[in-house]
Amino acid sequence: MAVRHGESEANLAHREAGATPLVYERGDDQVTLSELGRAQAAALGRLLAVLPPEERPELVWCSPYLRALDTWRLAWRTWGAAPLPVAVDDRLRDQEQGVLAGLNPSAVARRFPREAARRLAEGVYAYRPPEGESLGDVVVRLRGFLAELRERAGGRRVLVVAHDSVVLGLRHVIAGAPDAELAAVFAFAPVLNASVSVWRADGARFELVRFNDVAHL
Numbered sequence: 747m748a749v750r751h752g753e754s755e756a757n758l759a760h761r762e763a764g765a766t767p768l769v770y771e772r773g774d775d776q777v778t779l780s781e782l783g784r785a786q787a788a789a790l791g792r793l794l795a796v797l798p799p800e801e802r803p804e805l806v807w808c809s810p811y812l813r814a815l816d817t818w819r820l821a822w823r824t825w826g827a828a829p830l831p832v833a834v835d836d837r838l839r840d841q842e843q844g845v846l847a848g849l850n851p852s853a854v855a856r857r858f859p860r861e862a863a864r865r866l867a868e869g870v871y872a873y874r875p876p877e878g879e880s881l882g883d884v885v886v887r888l889r890g891f892l893a894e895l896r897e898r899a900g901g902r903r904v905l906v907v908a909h910d911s912v913v914l915g916l917r918h919v920i921a922g923a924p925d926a927e928l929a930a931v932f933a934f935a936p937v938l939n940a941s942v943s944v945w946r947a948d949g950a951r952f953e954l955v956r957f958n959d960v961a962h963l
Contacts, residue, residue, distance in 0.1 A: 752783030791824025844878025
């Protein structure tokens with residue numbers, strides 16, 4: 747199971763800004779949840795509480811970013827389960843935006859018009875901002891993460907709490923699609939805040955059960 751964090755204060759600020767240029771100054775790893783994001787995390791906890799025992803997660807892997815960690819903490823508190831083993835893995839961090847960090851598209855167009863044009867020409871899956879990452883870079887680190895996860899999880903059910911780029915990247919990697927087809931994953935975007943995506947193990951393969959599900963919210 748993979749979950750995107752609840753709405754963050756940065757998500758809220760960008761949504762409210764709309765087409766107005768915005769520079770969100772807090773570091774990406776320190777962005778906290780909004781009031782709605784905390785409610786979404788609690789709703790996730792209620793979902794976990796009503797899952798059949800054979801579907802409940804036994805292990806948790808989490809992004810090191812505060813909004814993901816807080817999503818899990820609030821969900822676990824609402825769930826009321828006994829503490830689960832939680833591993834924080836840097837490979838589950840959000841896609842790094844480099845010099846464009848904190849800027850909405852309007853601010854990018856104003857401050858870095860050449861980068862805005864390059865992103866449009868290259869496509870969002872291939873574009874790598876200066877000092878940042880492309881989605882392909884995220885996929886590379888997720889391949890390493892999943893390769894280790896199979897051994898470390900030992901057949902136990904896993905919950906991953908991370909970001910939209912990570913959930914999209916996981917869909918691509920788990921499907922075993924070639925990287926030449928990476929752009930196709932954007933047909934499933936946007937990955938919504940606190941959405942749930944579930945894969946079921948079938949021997950050495952994984953079957954996608956549901957993706958980007960927000961019925962619990």
